[in-house]
Amino acid sequence: MKRIVGIAIPLIIICIISGAALTASHDLTKGRIEMVEQEKINESLSIVFPGASFTETDDYYSAAMGGEEIGYAFIAEGKGYSGTIKTMVGLYPNGTISRIYVISQSETPGLGTRIAEPDFTNQFKGKRIGDVRLRQDGGVIDAITGATISSRAITDTARERAEVVMNETTR
Amino acid sequence: MKQLDELTKGVFKYNPIFYLVLGLCPLLAVSTRVDNALGMSLGVFFVLVSSNVIISLFRHWIPSQVRIPCFIVVIASFVTIVELFMHGYAPELHERLGIYLPLIVVNCIILGRAEAFASKKPVFDSFLDAIGMSIGFTLGIVGIALCREALSTGKIAIFGYTIIPTFTPSPSVMMLLPPGAFLTIGVIMALINYRSIRKEGR
Numbered sequence: 001m002k003r004i005v006g007i008a009i010p011l012i013i014i015c016i017i018s019g020a021a022l023t024a025s026h027d028l029t030k031g032r033i034e035m036v037e038q039e040k041i042n043e044s045l046s047i048v049f050p051g052a053s054f055t056e057t058d059d060y061y062s063a064a065m066g067g068e069e070i071g072y073a074f075i076a077e078g079k080g081y082s083g084t085i086k087t088m089v090g091l092y093p094n095g096t097i098s099r100i101y102v103i104s105q106s107e108t109p110g111l112g113t114r115i116a117e118p119d120f121t122n123q124f125k126g127k128r129i130g131d132v133r134l135r136q137d138g139g140v141i142d143a144i145t146g147a148t149i150s151s152r153a154i155t156d157t158a159r160e161r162a163e164v165v166m167n168e169t170t171r
Numbered sequence: 172m173k174q175l176d177e178l179t180k181g182v183f184k185y186n187p188i189f190y191l192v193l194g195l196c197p198l199l200a201v202s203t204r205v206d207n208a209l210g211m212s213l214g215v216f217f218v219l220v221s222s223n224v225i226i227s228l229f230r231h232w233i234p235s236q237v238r239i240p241c242f243i244v245v246i247a248s249f250v251t252i253v254e255l256f257m258h259g260y261a262p263e264l265h266e267r268l269g270i271y272l273p274l275i276v277v278n279c280i281i282l283g284r285a286e287a288f289a290s291k292k293p294v295f296d297s298f299l300d301a302i303g304m305s306i307g308f309t310l311g312i313v314g315i316a317l318c319r320e321a322l323s324t325g326k327i328a329i330f331g332y333t334i335i336p337t338f339t340p341s342p343s344v345m346m347l348l349p350p351g352a353f354l355t356i357g358v359i360m361a362l363i364n365y366r367s368i369r370k371e372g373r
Contacts, residue, residue, distance in 0.1 A: 007234045014233075014241050018248035025252045032259035040262075083269065106269045110203070110323060110347040146344065 040103055041075075041088070048073050048090030048099045060165050063090070071098055074165050078157030080105060081112050081149040089124075089158050095166055097132065100124045100158055105150075112150035120144055120151070124158070129166060132159040177296050181303030187280045188311030188356075189363050194280040197271050198312050199352040205329050208316035210264040212309035214257070214272060218249045219281050219308075220301040227289040227297035242285040243276070250275045280308060318355045323347040 045054050045061060049071060052063040060074035071092045078085055083106035090098035102116035114120060123141050124132065133139025134152050143151035187193050194215075201211045222245050226233070233241045254272050257265040265272065275281065284304055289297040320327050323346035327334045345351050 007236050010229075010233055011237045011241055011244075014229075014244050018244050021248055022251055025255050029255040029259040033255070036259060036262045104266060106266075108348065110344060 044088035044101045044103050045073050047101045048088050059168060069093070072165055072169060074161055075103065076154075076157040076161040078153050078160075080107050080115075080153040081147070082106055082108060085115070085150070085154050085157070087154055087158055089162060091129075091162050091165060093169065095129050095162075097124045097127050097129070097158070097162070100154075102154070107147065107150045111144070112147045114144050114147060115150045115154050129159055129162045132162070174296065174299055177299040178303040181300060181305075181307040182310065183307075186307040186311060187283075187304050188308060189360055191280070191283070193283050194278045194308060195356075197274060197278060198315065198356070199349060201268065201271050202312050202316040202319055202352055202355075203323070203347050204267075204320050205313060205316045205327060206264075207267050208312045209309075209329070210261075210268055211271065212305065212312055214250075214253050214268070214275055215278065215280070215308055216302075216305040217253055218246060218275050218278075219284060219305050220298065221249045222246045222281060223284055223289040223297040223301035224294060226285045227292060227294045230290050233290070238290060239282075239286070242282060242290075246281055246285070247276045280304060315352065315355050315359065318359075319346045319351050323351065 045063075046052075049063040049065075052065045052070060054061040054063055054073065056062075060072045062069055063071045063073055071090055073088060073090045076087045076089050085105040085107070086103040088101045088103055090100070092098055100121050102121065105113065105116060107113050107115065127140060131140045132155055134141050134143045134148070134155055136143070136148075137152070139155070141151070141155050181187065185191055188195070188198060197211055197215075201207045222242070225245050226242060229241075250273060253275070254265070257268075257272065284297075284300060288300050292300070317327060323342050323344060325342035343351075346355070
């Protein structure tokens with residue numbers, strides 16, 4: 001019994017100390033991390049609807065310019081080839097895409113990461129929701145060679161979320 | 172003089188990557204770009220030095236039956252601290268390192284040094300050992316990243332500044348993918364072994 005206590009106590013003390021250290025660094029960095037994350041969202045919002053002001057609703061951001069609503073922005077999240085891809089999508093009320101912007105992804109460097117580059121994302125500009133599919137799936141988006149899974153993930157999640165938001169806003 | 176040995180042995184004689192062959196998981200994954208390799212090295216440096224010092228400080232006091240859990244708790248705490256601060260103050264780097272940052276916890280170099288060195292040796296020696304091993308790791312991972320980035324993108328850019336433009340006219344994507352990492356490590360290791368065998372033989 002005494003032996004077990006002698007073994008357990010140092011381990012318990014180490015756990016308590018590291019718990020305290022972690023709590024302290026969590027508190028220290030919490031505000032900063034939230035700011036960084038919010039900044040990322042703000043930045044992507046101003047890319048999909050440049051110059052607009054945004055109001056957040058439960059599911060999407062409503063973009064307005066000069067007091068008039070010009071569209072909706074929302075985050076589409078889906079599983080890519082090696083992790084979650086988070087995309088900001090701008091949608092006009094008539095059901096066409098204004099722009100998309102990749103907020104975060106962890107795809108294969110040099111292949112899948114090219115989904116975040118303008119060459120790929122510019123294809124979405126002005127496309128109708130229903131057409132937002134890869135060409136081999138019957139749509140109008142060209143997949144990146146060697147990164148079909150990443151391309152399909154971003155295209156499909158953007159379309160699916162756009163359909164949901166479209167339904168909500170037209171109701 | 173002996174203490175200087177503790178520092179330099181990690182860099183050359185017992186290089187963690189090419190001699191001890193430890194920490195290959197982050198090495199394979201993060202050596203795609205020199206930027207990422209440097210960021211990873213920074214994380215490993217901080218965690219290795221802090222955990223080696225703390226473990227060496229408490230070495231008489233940690234019961235040997237539970238030493239591994241104790242080491243892991245200490246290492247994991249430092250890794251989490253690095254992750255939190257990197258997320259707040261270097262968000263881009265944090266994003267690029269992704270899952271490999273928390274995976275420093277299971278980087279065998281760190282647990283290996285805690286078990287083989289810091290738990291037996293005085294604090295200052297452990298400190299030097301950690302610095303040497305970190306430099307060794309940095310040399311290895313940055314070296315491999317230099318080869319892979321040059322061959323896969325055709326240039327080397329560090330933090331946005333192009334250091335060597337158009338290194339090769341026909342870059343190969345394969346060097347960016349896992350086979351490229353294995354090939355690079357294999358070739359470098361073969362060269363090092365060839366050299367040391369020749370040295371011994373003659």
